[in-house]
Amino acid sequence: MAESETPRIITPPNTLKSKVGVGGPKAVDPAVLKRAEEAIANLGDDYLDWVQEDIKKLEDGLSALKAAKGGGRDLLDTIFRVAHEIKGQGGSFGYNLMTLIGDQLCRFVEDMAEAGPPEVEVIGLHVDALKIVIANRMQGDGGQAGQALLRGLEKVVAKIG
């Protein structure tokens, strides 16, 4: 698209609106939305496989951090990316704790220049917590056990941070 010196307002053709209808047998109504939510929920078994792969990646990253006796940005970036993936998926399948723990792990490592032994230990606690949530199928808020797990992690992060 050619640049212009003076900002110009353009009204593009609304091709999207011209292609959609309103109502009818194929319209997205509340019943369709309900079925679509169920379709996501039906992928729950697949999610449990997918998330195991992500947890394995976190464990590998953690092992690398331990072997390096701490680690720099590259290893932490890997952990951030995987935790971010976990954060983005968990809630879609009712695993809200996965989203919350994944988010907390992201926040913990995102601005860290390098990880020393205490930081590596905290990362390990997050990985363990993620494994517990999946192993015990702790959906929703995880009940009392889930909330205790989350609060425990928050306290540890607050202490280290």
Place this chain on the structure above:
Amino acid sequence: MAEYDLSNLSILIVDDSAPMRSILRSVMREFSVSRTLEAANGRQALDILEKSGADLVIADYQMAPVDGLELTKAIRMGSGRIDPYIPVIVVSAYTETHYIFAARDAGVNEFLAKPISANHVYFRIRSVIEHPRPFVQAKEFFGPDRRRRDVIIEGPNRRGDNAEAHDDGERGEMQNGDSGNDAGS
């Protein structure tokens, strides 16, 4: 809520995560979208758009090579046969304000926060249909007008009917990818 028939649409899903593509594919199937295209990164997406086009792009934020914002900028450049006006919805767990502003500045139409639900996906598609924004062509920007006022807010109106949207970082507004200020374009 308007009930749209999306069956004539061609929607391109771009995500490097196979699970996320699987989720969105399932949703599109339930929405009766007749043609759902998939790409694992922005580069593949540009190839698909060049060859067969699409009515709507739903793209992940972070991918390599060519992430969701780079893809949007490339679309807005309008090279070859690619329609520079294609609506782009960016999907991401990066929900902090600066990421949303970066998406807006790349020319994204809507921002959809992960984890996603079918309701949220439909809400964003509906917003693109009902609130097409004029495009601004300026020296350093080409894309939907960033000074948007006609925002649909999900959930209860906690400010009352006379409340005015402004940039206070409230989640509902930011999820719409809207700065609510006039300093944009």
